[in-house]
Amino acid sequence: AQKVTQAQTEISVVEKEDVTLDCVYETRDTTYYLFWYKQPPSGELVFLIRRNSFDEQNEISGRYSWNFQKSTSSFNFTITASQVVDSAVYFCALSEARTGGFKTIFGAGTRLFVKA
C-alpha cells in the first residue's frame, strides 16, 4: 500500500541555518512520482518539485535541494540559509502511475518555524 511518512512534526530553526525535512515513502509500484508542496500560513498549497522514480538525480533550485534515494525510499528536502518566509508546513507526497492510481497520498506534513 502507498504511504508517506514525515516523522518530523515540527522543526524550529534560526534564520540562516540549514534545515532538512525528511520524507520516507512506501509503494509496491516501480513507476511513481514524488512531490513536495509548501503550505504557508495563508493556507494555499504551493507546488515545489516533482521527481519520477526513474530519475534519482538530486536537484537544486536556489536555496532548495532535494535528495532522492530509492535504496532507502527517501526523498528529503533541504533548505539552505533559511529565511523567515520559509516558515510553513511542508508536505511530501506520492503518486503512483498505474492505471487508476492518479490520486496523491500526502504525508502528515512538517511545520517549519524560522525565527529571525
Next chain:
Amino acid sequence: GEEVAQTPKHLVRGEGQKAKLYCAPIKGHSYVFWYQQVLKNEFKFLISFQNENVFDETGMPKERFSAKCLPNSPCSLEIQATKLEDSAVYFCASSQGRGDRGGNQPQHFGDGTRLSIL
C-alpha cells in the same frame, strides 16, 4: 484560466444543512481532484475526475458526499446533511494527466474552500 479557482473561499453552514463547493480547473487540464484537509493535517483524497467521468472515488464517503464535473461548468462537491466533522478545508486540484513514461503531471491546487459547520 491559469489558476484553479475555488469558490466560495469560506462557507458556513448549520449542522444538517447542505453545502456545495465549486472548482474551475485550469483550462486544458483533464483531471480534477478533491481533497479534504482537517485542522491543517494531512490531506485525504476524496475523488478524481477525468473530464466529466469519475476516475477514482475510493475516498468518497458513501452516504452524504457527491461530486460532478459537467461540460462547460465548474466542478462541484456537495455535502448533504452536514455534520460537525465535515468542517475542513476542501482543496481542488487539476492536472494535465498522464505525462512522460506514463506518469502523471503535478497537481495544481486551488486556494481551498474553508467549510465551517456550526
